[in-house]
Amino acid sequence: MEPLLAIAFGVILAASAYLILSRNVLRMVLGLILLGNAANLSIFLSGRLVGPTPPIVAAGIDALVAGAANPLPQALILTAIVIGFAFVSFVLVLVHRAYGALGTLDTEAMREAEPAHEPPQPTPVTSPAPRKEAA
Template sequence: MEPLLAILVGLFFAAAIYLMLSRYSIRIMLGIAILGNAVNLLIFTGGRLTRAVPPIIPAGLDALPAGTANPLPQALILTAIVISFSFLAFLLVLTYRAYQDLGTDDTSEMRAAEPDDRPLPPLGY
């Protein structure tokens, strides 16, 4: 099972890098999302894939008994999912705002676009 997941992780990384090298900001965001999923799958695969029992330590033992699952990769993945969701939401808002102001999602045209002379809206404190 690990070789199959290793190939899948490689495909995810390849697709993510391909999308992040694009000129369009939506494709870049999709590449970042796929890259986050590839890293999560890599951590999950690195934590061993076994049908092990939950890591419940009986009273009196100081370490995990043999044959139990490693809880650390699972905890790291759960944390990474929450962080990547908030990061993707921020990027989505940032990209939408840039599209509203500049009228394009092409990064080359974004660099060439001149900002208009409109006054900035008040901050609303």
């Protein structure tokens, strides 16, 4: 099962990289969502897949029983899901505002909204007026 999930992680990561490199901002947001899911899957895989025993410590025992699921990756994934949802919500609000202001989701067309930064023109060097010599 772990090799199958590792292949799924690679496919999701490749799809997210493809979408993030797109010129469309909405595709970039979808790529960020996939990247967050790939990160969650990698955390899940780092905890190793074990038997169906829940991570509950029984009374009078100091540690988990052998074959119990590791609770740390599960807690990290829950935290990452909440943070990822907040991040995606914020980015979608920014995309909506950019679309309302600029009327496009194409990144190249959005560059037109930036002020043009032209390099400073060199000032011409004038030589001092020749001196008239007194005769």
